[in-house]
Amino acid sequence: MKLTLRVWRQKNADAEGAMSTYQVDRISSDMSFLEMLDTLNEELILNGEDPVAFDHDCREGICGACSLVINGDAHGPERTTTCQLHMRSFEDGDTIDIEPWRASAFPVIKDLVVDRSAFDRIIQAGGYVTAPTGAAPEAHATPVPKPDADFAFEHAECIGCGACVAACPNGAAMLFTSAKVNHLNVLPQGAPERETRVLDMVGQMDAEGFGGCTLAGECATACPKGIPLVSITGMNKEWLRATRKAGKR
Amino acid sequence: MARTVWDSSVGKKTVMAVSGLIMLLYLVVHMIGNLKIFFGAGEFNHYAHWLRTVGEPFMHYEWTLWLVRIVLVLAVVAHATSAYQLSRRDIKARPDKYVHKKPRASYATRTMRWGGIILALFIVWHILDLTTGTVHSGGFQEGHPYQNVVDTFSTWYGNVIYVVAMLALGLHVRHGFWSAAQTLGVGSRARDRALKTVANVLALLLTAGFIAVPVGVMTGVVS
Structure with missing residues (x-):
């Protein structure tokens, strides 16, 4: 050719x-x-x-x-x-x-290389679970319903490449952030930080200067791992829930 | 909590969604009310007068109407302010355009901002035309909405402004209603088709219902 x-x-x-x-x-x-x-x-x-x-x-x-x-x-x-x-x-x-x-x-x-450390800082803001590490725990110690495990895995597929940001007309990182939030928030291991995770990660996402979501859907079309657009809906739901809970406290 | 909501891009979208849904609810009521023009001047003018006496004797004359107006003004201001601030953020987040351009997203999605500006300008004209009568063509008669409506749609520009704005409204509602559901976290895979259908039906009914009035005047059904 x-x-x-x-x-x-x-x-x-x-x-x-x-x-x-x-x-x-x-x-x-x-x-x-x-x-x-x-x-x-x-x-x-x-x-x-x-x-x-x-x-x-x-x-x-x-x-x-x-x-x-x-x-x-x-x-x-x-x-x-x-x-x-x-x-x-x-x-x-x-x-x-x-x-x-x-x-x-x-x-x-340089040329085609961009600095994606903003994604690392979003992860640092809450994309983890505070659990003691070490040898792999016994698999049945924490039961996870099959639909939840599937849901978590679907979102865990995100490789953080940033195609969602590149495709978004607003340069938004909503699909990336929602994949990470949904992945951990549905699992029992992620439950202790369920509210702070979504609030802090969205806060960091805004602080990094990413745009907002206008539901154009370009992110989900570009995503090589097929993270669905409805993932953003899920994060919005988690964010509203966490905000309501924080307001009551 | 209000601070958290307003300071976050996700929260500001929530403000847009809620204020948008309030306006949408009003539009459905408004559109149904407008259709009474097809039943003659008597019924239409009577309906317009009733709007001022809703809630009596608990409410005083025009109290309910003013309450609705206040809520609507608050909704418009909240919707426009958050739209402006979010758009500023979005444009700043993507300063460099791609050299290789592709048509992106649906027409309704791409025209949300311009459509919103057109609708805001339309609202100003619409109030000056048919509520205060400031820019009304011919003599504006307080308390005779039927004649006022006929006067407005007897001018070519009245029809053009109105029809263009209603088409913009349809597109705006089409993307806006479905988006509001996603923003409020009520969308899901199972519900997606239903939400899109409701958005399309709402958009179509509102546009058709509103445009029916100028078409009625133009064709002489209403005179």
Whole structure:
């Protein structure tokens, strides 16, 4: 395959960025999107140019490191992570636009790499359970009803890649935050911090400068793990419940 | 608690949802009331007068009406203020646009902000036209709403403003009602289809019901 790539190039956080055009040839349709970028970078290095910086780690679709907006879609045209996207999803001769996640809470560090530590701070605000750690506890010590376990697992699938923020017209982190809140709030292990968790995580989300939810639904469409839009409804419910309880105290 | 709600983006959305639902309830009543115009000047004017005597003898003349007006003004102010503040936050959170643009979300979703502004401007015109009579075409007659309505819809601009605003209202309610349910945490997978249907039916009935009046005047059914 022969492709034209238009890639966002930006030297550092303070520099002005712009789209640069590159041609890549001899791309196999079996390559992953990241392997295609590796090919481009090898060529750039051979020519003595600065390679395109992009985030990647496991390349198995489970770590949440890769993060590219491809032709206007977070993670590209398939419902998966960029690393699991293959070049067979494109046609020979295509022009592909590659941009970083766009949100003021995710500032660009270089080229296609953005700083997603705002997500870490949302997790630090309440995305954990205070339980003694050590050897795995006996599985039957804390019974969890099957529907609750399924619900928790569905939300635990969130890998924190930030595609929801990138796709949201308001740069909101509602889907990410709701996945984390719902995952822990439904489980008995998460019950002691049920109220403080949702209040603190939403508070941190606002403090990081993410936008609000307008129920556009773009986040759930972009999510490679299929976190549903109704997850946000669930978090709103938890937030209202916690606010009412806090008001009574 | 009020502080917590107002300071949070999720809380402010709650204010929008509740104030929106109050206005929506009012609109349903308003629309049904409007339809009485098809039963003649006598019935319509009598209904308009009754609105001033609701609750008597417990309530004094026009007390109920003013109570409704106060609640509505509070709802409009709360709705608009939270919409403005949330929009500011949203725009600030996404300062850089993507170079590769794609049409996003449904038309109703994308037009919530402009639709809201159109509706706010419409409300101002509507009150100046048919409540105070300040900008009314022809002589505004206090206590003769039937004739006033006919006068308004006998002008081309009266019809245009009204019909455009009612179409905007339909779109606004279509996304707004369903969104309010999500914001208040009453949406769920099982209920999603029902909520969307109710939103669409409400939007359609309100738009059709309101537009029926100018269409009635234009076609001569109401004169």
